[in-house]
Amino acid sequence: MPVDALLFDKDGTLFDFAATWNVWTETLIRDLSQGQEETAQALAKVLGYDLDAGSFYPDSIAIACANTEIAAAIAPLIDHMDQAAIEQHLALSAATAPLAEAVPLAAFLDDLLARGKVLGVMTNDAEFSARSQLQRTGVLGHFAFVAGYDSGHGAKPDPDPLLAFCKAVGVDPARTAMVGDSCHDLEAGRAAGMRRIGVLTGLAQRGDLAPLADVVLPDIGHIPAWLDG
Numbered sequence: 001m002p003v004d005a006l007l008f009d010k011d012g013t014l015f016d017f018a019a020t021w022n023v024w025t026e027t028l029i030r031d032l033s034q035g036q037e038e039t040a041q042a043l044a045k046v047l048g049y050d051l052d053a054g055s056f057y058p059d060s061i062a063i064a065c066a067n068t069e070i071a072a073a074i075a076p077l078i079d080h081m082d083q084a085a086i087e088q089h090l091a092l093s094a095a096t097a098p099l100a101e102a103v104p105l106a107a108f109l110d111d112l113l114a115r116g117k118v119l120g121v122m123t124n125d126a127e128f129s130a131r132s133q134l135q136r137t138g139v140l141g142h143f144a145f146v147a148g149y150d151s152g153h154g155a156k157p158d159p160d161p162l163l164a165f166c167k168a169v170g171v172d173p174a175r176t177a178m179v180g181d182s183c184h185d186l187e188a189g190r191a192a193g194m195r196r197i198g199v200l201t202g203l204a205q206r207g208d209l210a211p212l213a214d215v216v217l218p219d220i221g222h223i224p225a226w227l228d229g
């Protein structure tokens with residue numbers, strides 16, 4: 001069955017996860033800890049981040065969890081902000097993070113649109129952050145649908161936000177591919193009855209994604225060849 005629409009995860013899929021978020025996360029930890037090394041180390045442990053290496057562990061909660069879950073996890077370690085303020089800080093700060101495109105996005109997305117594909121983004125980040133980042137890279141207008149965990153449709157691995165995309169653009173889930181770098185992405189795609197494309201620009205390994213995916217590709221740039229194949 002042909003694929004008429006593609007729904008992309010954002011971090012680790014459209015943007016290389018480590019190249020985008022490693023440096024930003026260390027800055028976030030230092031900001032939230034206010035110079036207290038013990039607090040910084042505790043935050044890093046909860047976030048699954050190695051301060052010495054400046055990188056995430058593969059099982060980090062930051063990979064697939066929504067900001068609400070991340071804020072709840074780190075709130076007990078921060079005495080100068082409540083959980084709601086932390087969640088807001090995460091969204092506003094992430095909106096300005098330096099972005100490393102997994103491939104040159106404008107050209108890649110132009111090609112998919114030229115093929116007649118309908119495109120969307122569903123991220124467990126905040127919608128504000130997603131729209132800001134897509135606008136900054138000049139590709140927001142390529143997408144017919146952009147949603148975050150806070151857009152009213154739910155969060156992955158729940159299939160509801162994926163089905164909301166299909167309803168919004170009028171495409172059958174069976175003719176839609178969910179593209180993502182995490183098991184959450186692919187589990188949501190499977191529950192929604194979609195094709196699933198795993199990519200290796202996040203922290204998950206091929207062996208993690210393969211059991212849940214129709215195909216695992218090095219990055220989204222290989223999707224056109226897969227569509228042709």
